[in-house]
Amino acid sequence: MNLRSIIWQELKSRPSAVIFNSLTILLGVAALVAIRHVTVHSEKEVSKQLSNLGANILVLPKDATLQNYYAADQNGGSLPEEHVAEIYLAGLSGVEQVSPRLNVATQVDEHAITVTGILPQSEVEALASWQATTMFMNTTDTGCCQRTNVVSAQQLASPQALIEHRAIQELDKNAIVVGADIAAKLGCKAADRVELFGEKFTVLGILPTTGTVDDGRVFAHLHEVQRLSESGATCNAIEIVGCCEDAAGSLVPQLQELLPNAKIVTISQVVQTQVGVNQLMAKTSWIVLAVMMVVGGAGLAGAISSNVQERRREIGTLMALGATPRYIQQLFLGKALLLGLAAGAIGCLLGVSAALIVGPAWAGVSVTPLVGTSLLAVLLATFVALVAAWWPARRAAQLDPCICFREV
Amino acid sequence: MIQLETIAKQYSGRGQKLTAFRCEALTIEDGEYVAIVGPSGSGKTTLLSMLGGMLSPSTGRVLVDDVSLYDQSVAARSAIRGQKMGFVFQSFNLIPYLSALQNVQVPLSFAKLSAEVQQQRATELLVDLGLSERLHHRPAELSVGQQQRVALARTLVNDPQIILADEPTGNLDPTSKEVVLKIFDECHQQGRTLVVVTHDPSVAERATRRLTLVDGNLVDSDEIETSTLRPASAA
Ligand SMILES: Nc1ncnc2c1ncn2[C@@H]1O[C@H](COP(=O)(O)OP(=O)(O)O)[C@@H](O)[C@H]1O
Ligand SMILES: [Mg+2]
Numbered sequence: 023m024n025l026r027s028i029i030w031q032e033l034k035s036r037p038s039a040v041i042f043n044s045l046t047i048l049l050g051v052a053a054l055v056a057i058r059h060v061t062v063h064s065e066k067e068v069s070k071q072l073s074n075l076g077a078n079i080l081v082l083p084k085d086a087t088l089q090n091y092y093a094a095d096q097n098g099g100s101l102p103e104e105h106v107a108e109i110y111l112a113g114l115s116g117v118e119q120v121s122p123r124l125n126v127a128t129q130v131d132e133h134a135i136t137v138t139g140i141l142p143q144s145e146v147e148a149l150a151s152w153q154a155t156t157m158f159m160n161t162t163d164t165g166c167c168q169r170t171n172v173v174s175a176q177q178l179a180s181p182q183a184l185i186e187h188r189a190i191q192e193l194d195k196n197a198i199v200v201g202a203d204i205a206a207k208l209g210c211k212a213a214d215r216v217e218l219f220g221e222k223f224t225v226l227g228i229l230p231t232t233g234t235v236d237d238g239r240v241f242a243h244l245h246e247v248q249r250l251s252e253s254g255a256t257c258n259a260i261e262i263v264g265c266c267e268d269a270a271g272s273l274v275p276q277l278q279e280l281l282p283n284a285k286i287v288t289i290s291q292v293v294q295t296q297v298g299v300n301q302l303m304a305k306t307s308w309i310v311l312a313v314m315m316v317v318g319g320a321g322l323a324g325a326i327s328s329n330v331q332e333r334r335r336e337i338g339t340l341m342a343l344g345a346t347p348r349y350i351q352q353l354f355l356g357k358a359l360l361l362g363l364a365a366g367a368i369g370c371l372l373g374v375s376a377a378l379i380v381g382p383a384w385a386g387v388s389v390t391p392l393v394g395t396s397l398l399a400v401l402l403a404t405f406v407a408l409v410a411a412w413w414p415a416r417r418a419a420q421l422d423p424c425i426c427f428r429e430v
Numbered sequence: 431m432i433q434l435e436t437i438a439k440q441y442s443g444r445g446q447k448l449t450a451f452r453c454e455a456l457t458i459e460d461g462e463y464v465a466i467v468g469p470s471g472s473g474k475t476t477l478l479s480m481l482g483g484m485l486s487p488s489t490g491r492v493l494v495d496d497v498s499l500y501d502q503s504v505a506a507r508s509a510i511r512g513q514k515m516g517f518v519f520q521s522f523n524l525i526p527y528l529s530a531l532q533n534v535q536v537p538l539s540f541a542k543l544s545a546e547v548q549q550q551r552a553t554e555l556l557v558d559l560g561l562s563e564r565l566h567h568r569p570a571e572l573s574v575g576q577q578q579r580v581a582l583a584r585t586l587v588n589d590p591q592i593i594l595a596d597e598p599t600g601n602l603d604p605t606s607k608e609v610v611l612k613i614f615d616e617c618h619q620q621g622r623t624l625v626v627v628t629h630d631p632s633v634a635e636r637a638t639r640r641l642t643l644v645d646g647n648l649v650d651s652d653e654i655e656t657s658t659l660r661p662a663s664a665a
Binding site for chain 2: 023024025027028031032034035036335336338339340341342343344345346347348349422423424426427429
């Protein structure tokens with residue numbers, strides 16, 4: 023026998039009390055860990071999306087959410103393709119690149135994939151010069167201090183430009199560019215033939231892994247996708263690259279006036295929304311933390327207090343047998359330590375599991391376990407349990423041993 | 431040797447003070463077998479608690495082997511109890527979640543003995559008391575008589591010089607009572623000091639000296655010449 027085995031035997035004798043006493047702390051830790059996991063990963067996701075999203079203005083259908091856009095979801099509604107021409111025709115200064123996108127879901131060899139229709143820049147430019155007699159595009163009169171976003175036709179030549187610059191210079195009607203994940207699933211490489219919507223396409227190139235939704239997409243010519251999916255001359259989004267961030271800002275009201283039935287968002291808005299959500303999550307997790315501290319701690323303090331009360335005669339007996347007050351204090355602190363550790367560890371496991379499931383399902387972010395956060399949560403739970411048990415344990419230690427003679 | 435010097439113990443509650451025990455001087459020599467008798471509420475338990483270093487008197491001193499108990503720290507008193515004293519309780523006070531063997535090991539664990547030594551000594555004692563088949567039973571799985579024997583093993587496992595018992599036979603049937611009294615007799619023969627609080631005249635008459643308490647006062651202190659057993663030294 024020693025202190026540890028006495029604590030352990032007592033805990034073992036009443037497993038249900040162990041569960042009830044530490045349930046609040048356990049659930050608090052679980053919630054905290056889950057929220058922190060989703061928040062941290064969602065922040066990472068935002069910065070990843072940002073770095074992958076070259077376009078600084080998005081034109082979306084009125085009812086579409088950013089989530090629809092990121093997820094290449096077709097439920098967000100559609101825009102007429104004419105908007106592309108209208109944007110050029112308006113001759114807005116600072117517009118550097120316009121690329122419409124149409125997402126269609128389909129199956130290839132039983133793999134669900136998203137086909138994204140894009141318009142190669144060569145055709146956008148032809149359309150522009152055919153449509154417009156106005157002076158536009160690449161004018162020096164943009165009001166930009168630095169033309170940070172300007173890219174040349176040469177830079178858009180390879181399929182990789184789809185990732186770096188969100189556009190490609192040339193794309194034949196029977197050619198496709200395949201995202202990394204899809205290429206791996208289908209086992210296809212450049213120059214292979216792949217059947218989409220019952221027609222054969224030649225793989226122009228495979229995109230490198232980006233860690234974004236682009237990995238799960240196949241890019242094809244917009245007009246082919248429109249024809250094969252029978253969606254008419256529409257698209258789901260139009261990405262606009264302004265010549266610089268400043269220009270993008272001033273373009274928004276002009277675009278909104280030009281396209282009153284569309285939703286115009288800038289990347290900074292996207293970021294703000296996401297950052298706002300993240301801040302809310304972060305604040306929520308602090309509230310959860312505070313609630314866990316107060317409610318869980320108070321609950322455990324009450325439980326340990328009544329445990330001391332119930333075991334008064336046992337405490338007196340232990341003292342009669344030679345236990346020091348310090349030993350009695352450690353008896354209860356040790357119990358709280360074990361409860362805190364167990365609640366922390368189990369809560370942590372639950373929280374991480376919840377985040378792994380809920381993160382992708384509800385927040386659209388993939389979650390991996392964060393070791394530091396988890397360890398911190400376990401430590402915190404242990405600390406709360408120790409603080410909660412501190413006073414009851416002290417009171418136990420101050421009991422007069424003569425209570426061992428008291429009958430019930 | 432236990433000595434009380436001008437002891438008084440008052441309890442204060444509900445605005446009034448109650449003197450539960452007082453005594454000018456009392457000495458219990460090594461090897462004495464003392465019975466404390468008296469009506470309920472007369473202060474027997476209070477006296478026993480003070481002798482055991484468990485309850486500070488309001489005034490006065492308690493000396494055990496010339497050490498003034500209540501001038502020591504609380505921890506030092508715990509150590510003295512662990513080394514010199516063994517307690518016997520009316521309802522045994524076994525720790526419900528520990529087995530018989532584990533209960534008996536508890537006092538040894540305070541003496542910081544190794545697990546093997548603890549186990550060996552506790553097992554020996556329990557086997558001596560006829561509990562070899564019950565080592566791993568919890569108190570709730572034992573009969574009342576068996577529980578009292580486990581409790582006695584726990585009392586004796588540290589080889590205490592002084593045994594303090596409060597109504598040790600109050601909950602026992604005649605057979606179990608006789609077992610306890612036999613063990614007390616043996617302890618007495620071994621030269622240990624016994625102080626036994628009891629209601630039961632048949633228990634009190636085994637002692638060598640009887641202290642009678644009424645309303646917290648020691649009214650009588652008589653040697654019992656008819657005691658069947660005397661310590662070897664006194665024979
Ligand atoms: N903790 C206490 N607080 C107040 N009064 C007490 C306390 N313990 C005992 N008493 C009182 O002191 C007196 C003596 O009690 P006790 O020593 O338990 O008597 P006995 O053991 O002879 O029955 C009783 O009147 C009892 O009510
Ligand atoms: Mg009593």
